[in-house]
Amino acid sequence: MLISLSVSDKVGTHADTATLEIDDTDGRIVLPQIGAPVIVALGWDGEGVRVVFTGTVDEVKSGGSRSGGRTLTITAKGMDTTAGPKQTQQRHFDDTTVNDILTEAGKAAGVTEIEIDPSLAGIKRRYFEMRDESFIHAGERLAREIGGNFRIQGTRATMSKRGGSYTASVMARWGDNLHGWDLSPALGRPQFATMRARWYDPNEAKWKDTEQGTGLSAEARHDHRYAKADEAEAGQQAGSDSATSQRDQAEGSVTIEGNTAAIPDGLCIISGARAGIDGAWRIEAVTHTYSRSSGFVSQLSLKAPGSAA
Numbered sequence: 001m002l003i004s005l006s007v008s009d010k011v012g013t014h015a016d017t018a019t020l021e022i023d024d025t026d027g028r029i030v031l032p033q034i035g036a037p038v039i040v041a042l043g044w045d046g047e048g049v050r051v052v053f054t055g056t057v058d059e060v061k062s063g064g065s066r067s068g069g070r071t072l073t074i075t076a077k078g079m080d081t082t083a084g085p086k087q088t089q090q091r092h093f094d095d096t097t098v099n100d101i102l103t104e105a106g107k108a109a110g111v112t113e114i115e116i117d118p119s120l121a122g123i124k125r126r127y128f129e130m131r132d133e134s135f136i137h138a139g140e141r142l143a144r145e146i147g148g149n150f151r152i153q154g155t156r157a158t159m160s161k162r163g164g165s166y167t168a169s170v171m172a173r174w175g176d177n178l179h180g181w182d183l184s185p186a187l188g189r190p191q192f193a194t195m196r197a198r199w200y201d202p203n204e205a206k207w208k209d210t211e212q213g214t215g216l217s218a219e220a221r222h223d224h225r226y227a228k229a230d231e232a233e234a235g236q237q238a239g240s241d242s243a244t245s246q247r248d249q250a251e252g253s254v255t256i257e258g259n260t261a262a263i264p265d266g267l268c269i270i271s272g273a274r275a276g277i278d279g280a281w282r283i284e285a286v287t288h289t290y291s292r293s294s295g296f297v298s299q300l301s302l303k304a305p306g307s308a309a
Contacts, residue, residue, distance in 0.1 A: 001029070003071065003292060007040055007053045010285035010301070011149045011162075011264040015079035018053045024062065024070040031072070032057045038076040042260055042288055042296060050260040052288055054153060056080045079152040084110035085135045092129040097122050098142060098159070106157055109135035113156035120148050120159055123236065126229050145233070147240035149265060160265060162243050169280075170262045172254050172300075174272025179297060183252030185276050190248035191218035195241040197234035198227045210234035214242045216249060247282060250304035258296030262286045268300050280305045 001023045009016040018040050022029055036057045043049030055078040064070040079085055089108055093101050099121040103114050123146050130138050139157060143150040148159045172178045196211045210231060211221075222241060228234040254268060262268065268281045285301040 008287045018076045020074045022072040024072045088132040116159040117161040168266035177257040179255040181254040191216045192222040195238040197224040197237040199234040212238040247303045
């Protein structure tokens, strides 16, 4: 009954998505209800399967024509879009760690499992306010400030370190599993030599700047738009902006034979393309697709690997 499916997972977005196209000849399929559980597992014959998506139904469409017959298109999200994470909250935190902020705000949103990279969990905020802000947006805002990647899957929220030295990797080898590539090894616009964040020192009653170098060959400096509460937060913001500039200095995409080991923020090792392209790239997004006509392939959106690779 399955005509095609697509599963997408991207760094820095709060939930992954899945789309399934089902053969609904004679209207034989029971219409799925909003919030119904969806699990997608993919793999190759003889090698077993791996779950690549767990979520709930977000939208169902019925389509049909004289020539094409009847189909159902089911869109699912990794987060229940009818549940508490999208509900706004009014609360504030004083001298509280990122772990405690997300744990308390998550509990109010029905997200009971919080997993945070150890290097980020203990970071403190002198003052953090949720002013009619959802748990989703608060988590994404914190991630941008401290150099993290935030996502929700069911009742679990995770905050990983952007460009962390994680070991997950896949090969993209010409003549083997590499179908095609479209990559730019150097982009000028995202590159900055230094990142600067501004903060106010009440002891000296003056504005101060915190800068962090990127190690890139550019001359321009990037100034963060908003002032930070203190020197520590300014340093965290400058560090986060530096990691973003390093990551965005190169980008592109590859298509390989379906491989469920490819995960966002992991590495893709390209081999046999050409000098200047071969090597380690950071995976920004993964889209697994299957169809009756083209089989199972994985499309990877890539960024520069950064020093952690």
